Amino acid sequence: MKILFVSHAVPDVNGRGSERRAAQHLATLETLGEVTLVLPDSIAATAEGRGDAMSRLKVDRLVRRPDLTNAAIWNKRHENASGRISRAWAALHRRPEIDQAAPGRYHEECRALIDDDFDLIFAFRIASATWLDSFMPANSDSKAVRIVDFDDIESIGMTRNLPALRSSLFWQVMLRRWIKFTRQTEQRLCDSWDRVLVCSDHDIGEIRDRYGAKAIAVPNTVPFDRAESEPAPLPFRVLFVGTLSYGPNVAGIDWFVKEVWPSLHEALGSKIELVITGYDAPPEIMAFGEMDGVTVISPAESLTPLYAASHAVIAPILSGAGTRIKIIEAMAFGKAVVTTAVGCEGLAVENGEHLLIADEPKDFADAVLSLADDAALRRLVARRGREFGRDHFAPEAADEKLRAAIMAELGTASGGADARLCA
Structure with a gap:
């Protein structure tokens, strides 16, 4: 089976929370077929600077995509703008970080980077799905099964973070626009992708209540082979x-x-x-x-x-x-x-x-x-x-749930998953 894994985080078992979850998914996908991993070039470069995170990756092919997205382009224009009118104009067009859509003039370049037919497309977090949908939408000719892991429901986190932000009225309004955009993106992905994953049963309920969609919970995990210890009483x-x-x-x-x-x-x-x-x-x-x-x-x-x-x-x-x-x-x-x-x-x-x-x-x-x-x-x-x-939360439980979700979607799409696994 050919698998396209699009991630906005380097899979790293020793990294940040999102990097660990990406590594958790990659470990399962590697057992199911040939994996092509797509990472933003800047993310891959940062990981290389941290040491051996990149060298630990076990993928059949690594694609480093350009950082040419709506968010990156407009945010850079705002940073480089001079003069109040120019900065205000650029600020109005700033995009939330989840808007990783590639502008139209780069679509052919993005398609050429992937250049293959896949049985399964797996996007880690909605930013990755947004990038892929911009030039290869879910209603395109591709027959691949599409699964997106929301991980967190980002619109909820953004809404909760809003009261703590010490921002001007302008940026409060902009942040509310970004929250609305994020909700719309989550709704679109729930409607157009074959399956949505989240990290808990609680979030399954949130997806159902907010978007009328069914999700599957694949929990975050860590190895439970760590040695327990009790230090000296004081301090x-x-x-x-x-x-x-x-x-x-x-x-x-x-x-x-x-x-x-x-x-x-x-x-x-x-x-x-x-x-x-x-x-x-x-x-x-x-x-x-x-x-x-x-x-x-x-x-x-x-x-x-x-x-x-x-x-x-x-x-x-x-x-x-x-x-x-x-x-x-x-x-x-x-x-x-x-x-x-x-x-x-x-x-x-x-x-x-x-x-x-x-x-x-x-x-x-x-x-x-x-x-x-x-x-x-x-x-x-x-x-x-x-x-x-x-x-x-042991790795075995999450591996079983993710594997079952993938097999169920492949079976639904093809009338049986065995042929794809043997391809």
Whole structure:
């Protein structure tokens, strides 16, 4: 079977959340046939600069597409515009990042890059589907089955992020236009592609209620072969892991440091430490490292020793959408987690059973203190969380669901999938 995998993220099992999910999909697709992977040239170049992410890719063919999209062209024009009128005109035409459609004059070039007949087209996230649809729409002559993984429902995340943005009235209006465009794009893909994937049963309901469509949940996963560890009792070390250039992570850790950390530090003093780690920390996050008891590591060479040295993991997420790999990963390392209702959305966990949930600063601080004060409770929550995570988020479960979704669509399209698999 010939498979076209279009992604806006480099598949990397050690990378950011979206890169890990892309790697998860690629691992399944590789077992089904010959995979052609398409990446934006700038994304591939950035990955090459990070080390061996590109060298680990196991694909039959890698295509690096030009970064010639509506979003890139108009956003560049805005950045380069001089004069108030020119900048205002360019600003009005700026496009959301999901608008990866190739302008018409580049359509032939894009078709030539792919230049093959495929049995399955798999787009990771709606930006990738938008790029492909711009020159090879779903109603074209192609007979390939089309599956798009929304991962997060991006219009929900954008809407939740809106109140936290300190923008002018003009940009508030523009952001609302982009949210509308994103909703329209999600609706179009639900209507025209053969199958939509999401990361949780919760998001299946959102797709049904918003767009009247059926989706399949393929969960985020991490390996559950990690060694569990319990560090020395003191200091009690709290760990935050996340891409530190991602808005919801920035807002969440900013909230924790400013609203929760002072009461924790007042209660325990030098007996508690906070470690913040992740890619691409901006200056305002790095500055937290100057506070008593706070360490910022960006990036970390390896997360394993940081998890091993930690007693608890926090995920103080207040916005965004989808399921958080950081929580699943903490469970895999056998760590008790404190998060918010938004942070654990879609994971189907129970408060006090698999982790602790708190939305107000005092409640969040009390939850962390309860884990610091009661080692038995901490170990119990960690053990139950790990067991729950292993049952629901181990790679085998996601591989089976994705494989079943693909086989079902191939069977529907051809009257049977066996012939394509043997091709």
